[in-house]
Amino acid sequence: MEMAAISEDMRDFIQGLPKAELHVHLEGTLGPETVLKLAARNNLDYPLKTVKDIQDALNNRTAGLVSFLDLHYLFVSVIKTREDFHEITYEFLRKCRENNVIYVETKFDPQLHTEHGIPFHDIITGIDQGRKQGQRDFGVEANLIMCINRERTLESAYETLDHAHPYRHLITGLG
Numbered sequence: 001m002e003m004a005a006i007s008e009d010m011r012d013f014i015q016g017l018p019k020a021e022l023h024v025h026l027e028g029t030l031g032p033e034t035v036l037k038l039a040a041r042n043n044l045d046y047p048l049k050t051v052k053d054i055q056d057a058l059n060n061r062t063a064g065l066v067s068f069l070d071l072h073y074l075f076v077s078v079i080k081t082r083e084d085f086h087e088i089t090y091e092f093l094r095k096c097r098e099n100n101v102i103y104v105e106t107k108f109d110p111q112l113h114t115e116h117g118i119p120f121h122d123i124i125t126g127i128d129q130g131r132k133q134g135q136r137d138f139g140v141e142a143n144l145i146m147c148i149n150r151e152r153t154l155e156s157a158y159e160t161l162d163h164a165h166p167y168r169h170l171i172t173g174l175g
Contacts, residue, residue, distance in 0.1 A: 021096060021104040025147075026127065027076045027112065029092040038078035038087070046078065076112065082126035089130025089142075097138035104140060106131075107175055109147045111160050120163035128170050143172035 006014075030038075032054035039046035048054050054075075061067040079085065089106070096104055110123050124144075131142045146164055148157045164171060 015100060017100060019099060019101045021101050021106075024092075024104060024106055026089060026092060026106050026108045027079070028072065029095070030075050030078075030088060031091070034088060034091055035075050035078055038080070038084050042078060042080045042084070044078060047074070077116075079113065080118065082122035082129075085123055085126025086130040086133075089127045090134050090137075093130070093134025093138050093140045093142060096134075096140045102140060104142045105145055105172070106142050107145045107147050109149065110163065111147075111149050111152055111156055114160070114163070115156075120160070120167075124164070124167045124170060128167075144170060145173040145175045146171050147175045 032051040035048070035054060036046070036051065048057060057071060057074075061071055079088065092106070093104070096102075106127075108123070108127055110120055113123050114120055127144060131144070134140055135142065146160075148160060
């Protein structure tokens, strides 16, 4: 059904329903404006300079997983600091509120970031600060599911679990 075919009454009904987001990867929630903001704040020579560049890259990518992941990793490459993790988490929860999402299970991928030198502490505390502020400001409850990637080594998985252990009270599950 096309969105234009939905009555205003039905749109209001759908918007008014409380919603849950049960599978979202935090790193995948970055909007074009946030990507550019983080690239500038982190003094990166980012290849995409405008929102239009990002939208064009998304619209013109080749179908398939490889093309998707290439763009995903390019977007994620702008995340460098605890402040960045805080901001992307907070912005995601703000968008949830706009769509009447009241509960989310947010996955995050620490291995992707620690392999680029970002300390696990900065990742988890930034996300947790954004989660707490988002819950306070928007009323969206967010639980964290830490991902362990099967394409990485077993040693990397155990190292990530060691890093996560002191923060286990912040992590609801392991994916």
